[in-house]
Amino acid sequence: MQRRARKTISRREFMRVSAFAAAGAVAVACGADGGPPAEDDAPAAADAQGDEAPAESAAAPSKYNEAPMLAEMVANGQLPPVDERLPLEPLVITPEEEIGDYGGIWNRLATSASDNQLGGKVGGEHLVRYNKDGTQINPNVFESWEVSDDGTTFTFNLRPGMKWSDGEPYTANDLLFYYEDVLLNEDLTPSFPNWLIVGGEPVVISKLDDYTLEFKFASPYALFINVLGSLWGDAFARYCSHYLKQFHINYADEDELEAMMDEAGVEHWYQLFGTKPDTRRNPDTPSYLPWNLSTPSHSDPLIADRNAFYWKVDPEGNQLPYIDAIHWSLVDGKDQLNLRAIQGEVDMQLRHITFDNVPLFMENRERGNYRVMLWNRGQVTDTVLHLNHTNKDPVLREIVQDKRFRYALSLGMNRADINEAVYLGQTEPTQVSPTRNSPVYWEPQAISMTEYDPDRANAYLDEMGLTERDDEGYRLRPDGERLSLVFEYVAIFAAWGDIAELLTSQWKDIGLELISTEIDRSLFGQRLSANELDLGVWHSSGEWNPFIEPRSFVPIVNNYALRQYAFYYNSGGKEGFEPTGDILKAIEIWEEIKTTVDEEQQRALFRQILELNMENLWQIGVTTAPPQPVVVKNYFRNVPEDGMFDDQPRSPSNTAMEQYFIRAGEDT
Known part of the structure; x- marks a missing residue:
């Protein structure tokens, strides 16, 4: 017997992280923030419990509205009517502030062609989607789902009538x-993904x-819906079979496939397919997606235009997105991007908007006609020091694997100085831990060795025997070489170069040479x-809900x-290396x-993981993450003031970017 799961998972249920804890009917129309459904009389939704509405005659007026540019294409016979482009029950998105205006170009900056993040952190769409602050999971591509009583079987319902951007049906196929x-x-997946393996067996x-x-x-998979809404569930939704089969060895004509491989300059079919x-x-x-790439990836600007077959509407039946196109101009790195912003x-x-530039953003906001928001982060820190074990x-390797060495590096770090110099005094010392609002936060682990x-x-x-020093005061390794670490960093997400400079001085006081390089x-x-790094740095991810x-706590991926x-x-x-x-x-x-x-048992087990992290200090935290600055033009609306930034929900896509709009007549 199966029970019907809700279309949203509440804060309480979310924190319980049991994907099948709640049963019941699900409402079709959900707000962008996971709030109440759209009004009952919204033109977009038929009764989810009722019969399918009868087809309307060609002469009947449309239930929906569309962007003027699309209406013109319909009038010219270039597109089918909007009613035929939308699914039977479009997803209704309640705007953050107000019903938007159609039109306009959203101008952005990127540090490379692939940095546009289209389909990820820009306009990303998951099968299910976290809301703006990560406290609920809402339906998205999946209209609803059911979970068996034993928690082993999940049945998902897609949206009948939903289409790809070329007008072909989007189906279970x-x-x-x-x-x-x-x-x-x-060839494409040498090892089956572990997030889809439970009880030692892959999903069927x-x-x-x-x-x-x-x-x-x-076996029961209590965490499945949570994970499905994260970056790991993203790939499931994006593989368009009728397009991709021409590049797949199981379906493609052999000669045509060989010709395409030769043209692309690759040796294997899976290199082309990938x-x-x-x-x-x-x-x-x-x-x-709300927008589709319409220029070659090397273009500057890179352009994505609206998807005429996008499957969401606002409560008044206006097909989303509101904005016509996104343009990315390419810049040379984070510093230039911040300057131009x-x-x-x-x-x-x-x-790439960094916290150390907040004073300059605030000083120039009137001149630049923008406002500056500060979003909370789902990451505990934007700086994790990763020693290569x-x-x-x-x-x-033997030195790094001795936890006393890792303790020494943490204790030899003056986090108060880093906080003042880099983070404007707005952060606190921390190890890599769950965030304070996480149900598994444990303060002894969070602050261990941070003094x-x-x-x-x-x-x-x-105590490790590293007592010998050279003429400059640096310690010597057992083989007589200077004790040095090469610290390699990428200058894109945080002021890691500034932190490296401070650590170079601080760790010299304990006899360690730090050689930093961008x-x-x-x-x-x-x-x-x-496996060629000594010491790397990156931000953490997902500590608001480490389930x-x-x-950041277990070496399953990206640790x-x-x-x-x-x-x-x-x-x-x-x-790799056997753990x-x-x-x-x-x-x-x-x-x-x-x-x-059981939620209490989940938390008890995770406490054991935190105890292991506290004892071993496998990686070293610096300070808590500062708020994430968000630069928004005053005419650019429906951007929430209280969003959450984190990798897992693909922020800011989880704020329903399709309902952002440019207020008509003010974008000057």
């Missing part, structure tokens, strides 16, 4: 294609009809994956300090949490 022909294809996905899918797990679903780079792929060259942006240098105590730091290093992001990723993905152990975990032992000891124990506890339904 597309999601099934991703499962059968991407996830189960070893079946098509029940054109708009219904069943996900069946071997580039095709990317909405950031490929303007040819049909999408289900200060001068008023963006309409709305938070990507599997360093190729065997001497340095500035160079004497104690030196004592730990002496490198390109792609090179950073390559060196990280190749989504505990990357840079323990990345090689994550490779082992995700490859089934084919790659042992407390690292293995943390992984085993996480696997137990995935199948644990």
Whole structure:
């Protein structure tokens, strides 16, 4: 027997993280912020419990409104009427402030072509979607879902009549294609994703009809809906089967596929296929997003135009999005981006807008005709120091794997000075921990080893036997070499170069040489994956609800300090370093949490993970993350004042960017 799940998960239920704790009917129309549904008389929605409405005659007036540019295309015979482009029951989005005006160009800046983030943090659409502050999960592509009483089987309902941007139906066949022909294809997916493995067995996905899918797990999966709304659930929705089959070896004509591979300059079919679903780079792929890329990925500006078949409306029946197009101008790095944003060259942006520039933004906001919002973060910190525990240098590896070394680095860090110099005095010392509003926050772990105590730091290093020093006062390794770490960082998200400069001086006082160097992001990723870094830095992610993905606490994915152990975990032992000891124990506890339904037991198990992190200090936090600055033109509306910024809900896409609008006549 199955029970009907709600279409939104409330704060209480969300914090319980049990995806199948609540049952009941689900309302179709949900607000952008996860608030109350749209008014009953909204023209967009038929009664979800009633029969399908009869087809209207061609002469009947439309139930919906559309952008003038689309109405003109309909009149010219270039598009079908809006009623035919929308699903039977479009998703109704309640605007943050008011019903918007159609039209306008949203101007943004990007540091590279792929930095446009289209389909991710800009206009991203998940199967289910977190609301603006991460406290609810709402329906999105999935109209509703049911969960079996034992928590092992999830039945999802798509939106009948929903279409891809080329007008073709969006159906269960597309999601099934991703499962059968991407996830189960070893060329494309050498190791099945662990977030879809529970009780040691991968999920089994079946098509029940054109708009219904069943996900069946071997054991209860209490966290599944939470994870489905995160960045890991994103890929399921974006694979357009009728387009992608021409590049897939199971469907493509062999000669045509070979010709396309030759033209692309690749050796294997999966190299060609892998580039095709990317909405950031490929303007040819049909999408289900509010805007579709319409220029080649190397263009400047890069342009995305509205999707005429987008499947959402506002409460008055206006098809979304309101804005006609997004333009990205390319800039040379974070500093130039911030300078141009200060001068008023963006309409709305938070990507690469850094907190250290807030005084300049505030000083120039009247001249630039913009306002500055400060959003809370779902990240506990924007600076995590990742020591490489599997360093190729065997001497340095042994030093780093000694927790006393990690204790010393943390105690030798003057976080108060960093707070004042970099964060304008607005942060607090912290390790990598759940955020204070998380149900699993534990203060002893959060503040452990965050005091500035160079004497104690030196004592730990002496205890390790690192007592010999060179003429400049730096400690010597057991092999007689100077004790040095190369600190590599990418200058994009935070003032990591400034922090490196401060740490160079602070750690010299405990006898450690820090050599900092700024490198390109792609090179950073390559060196990280190749196990070539000594010390890297990145922001944390998802600590507001670590049950989504505990990357900061368990080496399952993107844990840079323990990345090689994550490779082992995700490859089934084919790659990386085999985890042992407390690292293995943390992984085993996480696997137990995935199948644990009781909320108190989940929290108790996660406390054990935090205890292991506190004892081992696998990675080192600096300070709590400052608020995320958001620069918004005064004529650019429906941007919430109280959004949350974090990777997992793909912020700011979770604020329903499709309902942003440019107030007519004021965009000057």
